[in-house]
Amino acid sequence: xxxxxxxxxxxxxxxxxxxxxxxxxxxxxxxxxxxxxxxxxxxxxxxxxxxxxxxxxxxxxxxxxxxxxxxxxxxxxxxxxxxxxxxxxxxxxxxxxxxxxxxxxxxxxxxxxxxxxxxxxxxxxxxxxxxxxxxxxxxxxxxxxxxxxxxxxxxxxxxxxxxxxxxxxxxxxxxxxxxxxxxxxxxxxxxxxxxxxxxxxxxxxxxxxxxxxxxxxxxxxxxxxxxxxxxxxxxxxxxxxxxxxxxxxxxxxxxxxxxxxxxxxxxxxxxxxxxxxxxxxxxxxxxxxxxxxxxxxxxxxxxxxxxxxxxxxxxxxxxxxxxxxxxxxxxxxxxxxxxxxxxxxxxxxxxxxxxxxxxxxxxxxxxxxxxxxxxxxxxxxxxxxxxxxxxxxxxxxxxxxxxxxxxxxxxxxxxxxxxxxxxxxxxxxxxxxxxx
Amino acid sequence: xxxxxxxxxxxxxxxxxxxxxxxxxxxxxxxxxxxxxxxxxxxxxxxxxxxxxxxxxxxxxxxxxxxxxxxxxxxxxxxxxxxxxxxxxxxxxxxxxxxxxxxxxxxxxxxxxxxxxxxxxxxxxxxxxxxxxxxxxxxxxxxxxxxxxxxxxxxxxxxxxxxxxxxxxxxxxxxxxxxxxxxxxxxxxxxxxxxxxxxxxxxxxxxxxxxxxxxxxxxxxxxxxxxxxxx
Numbered sequence: 001x002x003x004x005x006x007x008x009x010x011x012x013x014x015x016x017x018x019x020x021x022x023x024x025x026x027x028x029x030x031x032x033x034x035x036x037x038x039x040x041x042x043x044x045x046x047x048x049x050x051x052x053x054x055x056x057x058x059x060x061x062x063x064x065x066x067x068x069x070x071x072x073x074x075x076x077x078x079x080x081x082x083x084x085x086x087x088x089x090x091x092x093x094x095x096x097x098x099x100x101x102x103x104x105x106x107x108x109x110x111x112x113x114x115x116x117x118x119x120x121x122x123x124x125x126x127x128x129x130x131x132x133x134x135x136x137x138x139x140x141x142x143x144x145x146x147x148x149x150x151x152x153x154x155x156x157x158x159x160x161x162x163x164x165x166x167x168x169x170x171x172x173x174x175x176x177x178x179x180x181x182x183x184x185x186x187x188x189x190x191x192x193x194x195x196x197x198x199x200x201x202x203x204x205x206x207x208x209x210x211x212x213x214x215x216x217x218x219x220x221x222x223x224x225x226x227x228x229x230x231x232x233x234x235x236x237x238x239x240x241x242x243x244x245x246x247x248x249x250x251x252x253x254x255x256x257x258x259x260x261x262x263x264x265x266x267x268x269x270x271x272x273x274x275x276x277x278x279x280x281x282x283x284x285x286x287x288x289x290x291x292x293x294x295x296x297x298x299x300x301x302x303x304x305x306x307x308x309x310x311x312x313x314x315x316x317x318x319x320x321x322x323x324x325x326x327x328x329x330x331x332x333x334x335x336x337x338x339x340x341x342x343x344x345x346x347x348x349x350x351x352x353x354x355x356x357x358x359x360x361x362x363x364x365x366x367x368x369x370x371x372x373x374x375x376x377x378x379x380x381x382x383x384x385x386x387x388x389x390x391x392x393x394x395x396x397x398x399x400x401x402x403x404x405x406x407x408x409x410x411x412x413x414x415x416x417x418x419x420x421x422x423x424x425x426x427x428x429x430x431x432x433x434x435x436x
Numbered sequence: 437x438x439x440x441x442x443x444x445x446x447x448x449x450x451x452x453x454x455x456x457x458x459x460x461x462x463x464x465x466x467x468x469x470x471x472x473x474x475x476x477x478x479x480x481x482x483x484x485x486x487x488x489x490x491x492x493x494x495x496x497x498x499x500x501x502x503x504x505x506x507x508x509x510x511x512x513x514x515x516x517x518x519x520x521x522x523x524x525x526x527x528x529x530x531x532x533x534x535x536x537x538x539x540x541x542x543x544x545x546x547x548x549x550x551x552x553x554x555x556x557x558x559x560x561x562x563x564x565x566x567x568x569x570x571x572x573x574x575x576x577x578x579x580x581x582x583x584x585x586x587x588x589x590x591x592x593x594x595x596x597x598x599x600x601x602x603x604x605x606x607x608x609x610x611x612x613x614x615x616x617x618x619x620x621x622x623x624x625x626x627x628x629x630x631x632x633x634x635x636x637x638x639x640x641x642x643x644x645x646x647x648x649x650x651x652x653x654x655x656x657x658x659x660x661x662x663x664x665x666x667x
Contacts, residue, residue, distance in 0.1 A: 272538055276518055283519070303520070306527040310534070313550060313559050333521040340520030 001171055005164055012160045016153060023149060028105045031118040031138050034060060038072055038136055044127065050076060051124050051134060052083050063087050069141035077133040095119050095137055107142065114142040181208050192219070221290055232282035239274045243267040277401040285331035286412035293436045296326040296368065299335050300356060303343050311347045321357040326366050327436040334409050341402040342370050342429050349374035350426060366433045374426035382419045437552060437596065438462045438480065438613045442472030442498065443487040443514065448537070452485060452514070455541045456548075460575070460592050462616045469493025476502055480612050481509065483552050485544075488515040488526065496529045503530035510551035514539070549573065556599040557660075563598050565658035568637060568645060570598055584636050589614070593629050594637075597646065597656040606653035630654060 041057035044050075053074060055064070062070035063085040071092065074083040079094060090111065098104045100121040108115050118138050123131040181204050191197040199219055200212040247267050250260065285291060304318060328335075346354045350372035361367045410417045415431055422428035439461045443449040446467065453463045464479060466472040469490040476484060476498070484502075488495035499511055511531045515522065518536040526534050532554070533547050549572055553559065563570040567580045575591055577584040586594065592614050597605060607626050630646060637645050647655045 268538075276536075280519065302524050302528070306524045309527050309532060312554060333519060336520040336524055340523065 001168075004167070008160060008164065012156055016156060019152060020149060023145065024107075027116055027140070027142075027145060028103075028118065031105070031116060031140055032103065034070075034072070034138050035118060035120050035136050038074075038138070039122070042124065050082060050126065050132070055086070069144075071139040073137045073139075075135040075137065079135075092137075092139060095135065098135065100133060110139070114146055116140040116142050116145075181205055185212070217290075221287075224287075228286075229282050232278045236274065236278040239278070240271055243270045243274075273401050277405060280337065280401075280405045281408050284334050284337070284409050284412065286334065286409065287331075288329040288413050288434070291329050291331045293327045293329055294332050294335060296328055296335065296339075296366075296433065297322050297324065297358075299332065299339055300343075303336065303340050306340075307343055307347050314347070315352070316347055316350060317353050319353065319355045321355075322368075323358050323366070326358060326368075326433070328366075328433045329436055330413055330433075334413070338406050338409050338415075338431075341406045345402065346370050346372040346374075346427070346429075353424065355422075355424070361432055364435055366435045368431045368433060369428065371422040371424055371428045372426035373422070373424035376421050376426045377419070437482045437592070438464075439483050439485065439548070440472070440475050440479070440481045441465045441485045442467075442469070442475075442490065442495070443485070444468060444490050445487070448487075448514075451541070452544070455545065457616070459545055460588055462614055467491075469495065469498050473498050473501060476507070476509070477505070480609065482555070482613060483510045483512065483548055485512045485514055485548070486531070488513060488517060488522070496526065499526075499530045508555065510548075510555045512544075512547060512551060514544075546573075552599070558599070563595070564661040565598055565601050565645075565656065566661050567643075568598070568658060570595060579637060586633075586636060590629055590633055590636070593626070594633055597654060601656040601658065601660050604649055604653045604655045609653070
């Protein structure tokens with residue numbers, strides 16, 4: 001819009017300039033005509049040594065009327081005024097030397113008024129046919145001319161200002177009207193904040209509809225997450241009560257007796273496990289629908305490089321037999337958590353070899369297998385570990401909460417997980433994923 | 437050995453530093469990423485313990501910058517963020533190991549020792565340059581099967597020299613890696629320790645385990661015995 005306004009101003013300025021120029025040109029042309037008229041009325045004087053202008057051969061009435069505003073003077077070679085029009089009542093300043101044949105057009109100030117002055121020098125033969133030089137000068141009072149120009153200028157500029165004002169008003173109105181949906185959006189957001197509404201309405205124009213639809217999805221997801229966090233807090237508070245109870249039940253000791261550090265450490269460990277488990281559970285996204293597809297093989301790759309760093313001293317040999325890429329719908333953080341824990345266990349408890357492989361399952365399914373050559377786990381322990389999450393008031397030992405977190409996450413994604421004994425001697429974990 | 441601890445929780449920082457000093461480390465501490473980076477760039481050290489959630493410059497940024505500058509310093513990350521995503525990101529950025537808070541200090545020390553040994557090319561907790569051997573976990577020294585009675589500082593000097601067996605270590609480097617800031621650093625004291633070490637290691641003067649190179653420093657002359665990978 002600013003560009004438009006600037007353009008309009010430039011146009012008006014140009015217009016103004018052009019009009020000014022044209023007016024001056026016209027004025028000069030008019031005065032030229034007058035001088036031609038004067039030349040046509042030139043006659044020899046009685047003596048024949050000079051020329052004069054016969055007034056009766058002049059048709060310009062203004063030259064006859066006193067103080068008409070139009071004046072003419074004829075100068076001889078000695079710069080003496082030898083003829084003056086009857087309109088002259090005052091003295092006019094002399095002119096500078098000009099070249100014969102040249103027209104000199106100037107705008108001057110005289111008697112505190114603006115004047116146009118046109119001068120022309122000629123050679124005219126006298127009675128002896130000797131060329132004498134004469135200068136013809138006309139003065140035209142220019143006040144009226146400039147006043148008119150000013151009036152024109154004023155009209156032009158006020159027209160411009162009015163147009164710009166109107167333009168701005170119209171554009172403002174149009175903008176306000178087109179932004180109406182956004183105003184409505186703003187009002188709805190406030191209403192959602194104030195809990196008067198739970199989502200956006202459906203009657204937005206096509207340009208805005210994708211925004212409101214996505215915002216609605218975002219709101220649903222956030223509410224869902226909020227609920228999960230609330231649940232986690234509840235579970236957390238509940239599970240912490242037991243170890244806290246144990247600690248507060250410790251016998252009061254005199255300052256000189258030592259507190260049973262073992263019990264302290266044990267309960268602190270337990271509380272730590274509970275807190276970690278609940279935090280991990282709550283921060284898991286746990287919804288395949290809301291996740292974009294990720295490459296399982298890439299995730300495995302990242303975890304393997306991390307584990308190879310951490311377990312460098314152990315020199316674990318990894319045998320991988322996976323498809324080049326496996327796309328699944330899962331939050332990347334959750335996927336890293338599941339595979340990270342499972343592979344970490346494999347590395348930790350293996351003797352020296354870990355195997356990862358993938359194979360096609362039923363329609364749209366992919367099986368992922370992780371095996372190690374360690375000593376494996378007895379059945380009942382596996383059972384216990386998988387249920388660790390819900391029974392954290394039991395004394396913790398062995399594996400910790402890693403597998404419990406994994407069990408939680410795979411359950412929420414509907415990924416089937418099974419444990420067996422590997423032919424290599426250790427644990428064999430199999431996961432069944434739905435591929436994209 | 438010298439360690440740098442970058443941790444903004446002052447209680448934990450103090451605990452870690454105290455434990456490291458107990459184990460014979462000289463330690464510098466910082467409580468924000470900018471100061472930590474400065475310490476890492478200006479002071480030589482053998483291991484860095486870095487928290488991720490730091491003010492001013494984050495732990496990951498500090499690690500990135502150090503690695504980009506070409507440092508191979510062993511780095512242990514200490515953090516409350518326990519998700520595997522955070523572990524992988526930390527290790528990708530250049531850390532060598534990752535410990536989740538709260539942790540047992542024994543575990544932390546064990547991991548730090550592994551990292552230091554790894555950096556010197558030792559994969560075992562025993563450093564053996566026959567007939568001298570060092571058990572870095574128990575901090576005991578043996579010549580053949582005979583145990584030596586070394587003071588804490590004598591052990592520190594010997595451990596450093598043996599970790600870098602075959603390399604020339606100047607007195608300045610030795611002082612920087614073994615002394616805390618507050619202690620008086622007098623390089624003549626090092627000479628005294630070296631002399632005492634020689635007396636204890638090599639009473640008959642047949643072994644000559646520590647060589648003095650005038651104007652350059654000291655070198656542990658006995659060859660490393662390569663450890664077979666533990667299986």
